[in-house]
Amino acid sequence: MAGLESLQARLGYQFSNTSLLEQALTHRSHSTRHNERLEFLGDSVVNFVVASMLFQRFTTIDEGDLSRLRASLVKQSTLADLATALGLPDYLRLGEGELKSGGFRRPSILADTLEAIFGAVFLDAGFDAAQKVIQSRYQHLIEHIDPRTLGKDAKTLLQEVLQGRKIDLPVYTVVATHGAAHNQLFEVTCSVNALGICVQAAGQSRRAAEQEAARLALQAIDALGPLKGNKKHPRKSIKSTSHSAHVQENT
Numbered sequence: 001m002a003g004l005e006s007l008q009a010r011l012g013y014q015f016s017n018t019s020l021l022e023q024a025l026t027h028r029s030h031s032t033r034h035n036e037r038l039e040f041l042g043d044s045v046v047n048f049v050v051a052s053m054l055f056q057r058f059t060t061i062d063e064g065d066l067s068r069l070r071a072s073l074v075k076q077s078t079l080a081d082l083a084t085a086l087g088l089p090d091y092l093r094l095g096e097g098e099l100k101s102g103g104f105r106r107p108s109i110l111a112d113t114l115e116a117i118f119g120a121v122f123l124d125a126g127f128d129a130a131q132k133v134i135q136s137r138y139q140h141l142i143e144h145i146d147p148r149t150l151g152k153d154a155k156t157l158l159q160e161v162l163q164g165r166k167i168d169l170p171v172y173t174v175v176a177t178h179g180a181a182h183n184q185l186f187e188v189t190c191s192v193n194a195l196g197i198c199v200q201a202a203g204q205s206r207r208a209a210e211q212e213a214a215r216l217a218l219q220a221i222d223a224l225g226p227l228k229g230n231k232k233h234p235r236k237s238i239k240s241t242s243h244s245a246h247v248q249e250n251t
Helices: 004-011 018-024 036-057 063-074 076-086 096-100 107-125 127-144 154-164 206-224
Strands: 171-178 185-192 197-203 236-239
Touching (some): 004 076, 063 076, 107 127, 185 206
């Protein structure tokens, strides 16, 4: 497991009681002093902080839409992507079985660990400190989320756009993987053959790469302008210049 100092630097928070951070990183497969109670606490804190951020950011949308936006931001996949961006796979304390089965990549483990860290910060220094840490993770997402999509991820939006125009669904293909098993980078293409679109993106998980590719495909469709029927367009290829997917568009 990597040193806790580097993780605290990434978090922007220094623990007074580092044993709380150690516990937050500990899966039940590792020892009896695991992170499940901290995860329970962190879940409540992150829900409140994200709700508050949305309430202040979007002053004209109603309760139902706010709830859907919050749900999209605190769901397992979003938390897992935030955890991956933070580098949590390098810090997890897992039992031998989970290590062998790739538990450091499992979204449920990553999401629960991040919530446990939020809970640990809350216990270590109180709500204000936890709020600051959570806000630092979520600020970019909330600044760029589009309330018109009600938190729908890029893959869902792309599917709806294509279905609405009676176009076949996109095809996602992993074209390359790089790096060690615990820190892989996936390169994925997204092809919409009827529109001659093929885009490529990368992410630290296959799902994250697919989400980024879907986002690029949506941009390519927008660039085509109004479509008439299923007429094919000249093939358009886009490759993401980033080596990590934009986590605000996750499923």
